[in-house]
Amino acid sequence: MAGKRRPYGRIRKLPSGRYQARYVTPDGQLRPAPHTFRTKRDADDWLADLQTQLRRGDWHDPDAGRVTLGEYAGTWIAERGLTTRTAELYRSLLRLHLVPTFGAVAVSDISPAAVRSWRAARLAAGVGPSTVAKAYALLRAVLATAVEDQLIRRNPCQIKGASNPPTPERPTATVPEVFAIADAIQPRYRALVLMAGFLGLRWGELIGLHRRDVDLDRGAVRVRQAVAELTNGQREIKAPKSEAGKRTVAIPAAIVPDLRRHLDLFAGPGSAGRVFLGAKGAIPRRNHFNRLWHKACAEAGITGLRFHDLRHTGNTLAASTGASTRELMSRMGHSTARAALIYQHASAERDRLIADSVSGLVDQARKLATGAHKADEELEGHAGGTTG
Template sequence: MFAIADAVQPRYRALVLMAGFLGLRWGELIGLRRRDIDLDRRAVRVRQAVAELTNGQREIKAPKSEAGKRTVSIPEAILPDLRAHLEHFAEPGSEGRVFIGGKGATPRRNHFNRLWHQACERAGISGLRFHDLRHTGNTLAASTGASTCELMARMGHSTARAALIYQHASAERDRLIADSVSQLVSQARKAAAAPREEVSAQDWHVDGTGG
């Protein structure tokens, strides 16, 4: 994620990092106001989202469900990036929009997608959609051992279905890691046993008992 964040325009660096590490949706990110971000408590409150309608108009509305209204903790690793963004790019005042374009407008998905593809190309990454960052963030959260309820709260889901999918993926990955560790242990044991076998064979011949 940092590779793409480094490659995208500085104005959108925090957008990429928040999508990846917090698992927020595009509309939730674009709907954020300064009052929703508390850097001292390392928290982001999701209270609304910007929806793009088929006629090109946009509307601000509440999340699809009550579960969508949530508070998500911010990883300390990206705090400096968020602080810099609020200082240089966000609108002033508690109601100021966190993410705005260079001309002061709320970013549109199709315009940002062009910037996204350019950033991916510069980072040497292909086939990655912006929404995939949310999946990455949820997978990272699941890999920490978070419970189903904890994942549901962080993801903003009212049912356990999605959380269980991420937990299953995390469990599968954990088994692969365990298998890899097992292989390393087996290789180390073989390497440690080989010299002893060679020495024993040498001793067998030196003392004359080996014929």
């Protein structure tokens, strides 16, 4: 009588006395198990588990993840269809922060412990938390694609919140401070400061404006493109960061006269003329403008304020009007509610402080009124006693 045929796989005893299990992969290849087994029963159990994985479609080619992180991440960046500036940032993060540790490591060999150790070492080396968070987010995104490509079973980037470290709250300029800086800066950049402070537009969005984008009769600005500055000094004209970034933003009437004066004196000619130009007729560069910005802030007696902080001013003012989350998202150019909710929360806290202050004034007025009423009663009592 023939022996019972094994339902799946093959097992053989090695000269060492241990057992080797072999199995047929979905592509028809005969592969050995990654390790040998002490007993035949252990090998049988391993093959049974593997067969279950194959039936469920959970099997992963153990050799697929042998590609190095440096090679895989480089291809990942090239294939994502990223903007030039974003691709430049990712390549920099890969080169400076990921390749030194993981560049030659197989994707399948990167463990959660290795990721934790790498992150701790980067922070201990004095790398800024924001930079480490960006590098971690890139590593997590690359390895998430590796999971989708079935190179690995699970993403080893498991550190909760590591992509979004707590950041110090940036200062928000007051309305008088915005005007003080606008008064102190070169006249050709006055409107730039006012639009950043009261419309909440980004630097790249402002620099990307043409005359046809500004309708002062309707009091609106159309944001359709932005200018990005690359590290090599080149500039890239691109669409806003997301579809939500393409938007029309209403202009506060209070600054329309300033914008009209700016268009008359400093903007390029024709509907395609740039709204903001440098003294030599070229698109302003951020590093040159920053020197003028710091000088104007110093003259206005304001410290620690970046140009981008004016966007916070505009968004905070918009939130303080009681605008809805959807309205704030539209004005700010965000596709998610996260940022709008942050500004609404800040506005609500400020409103609470205002309400508490009003309550204090009410209590004070009531105490004064009560004191005056008691004084009147005492006077009336004295007057009544005298008459009696």
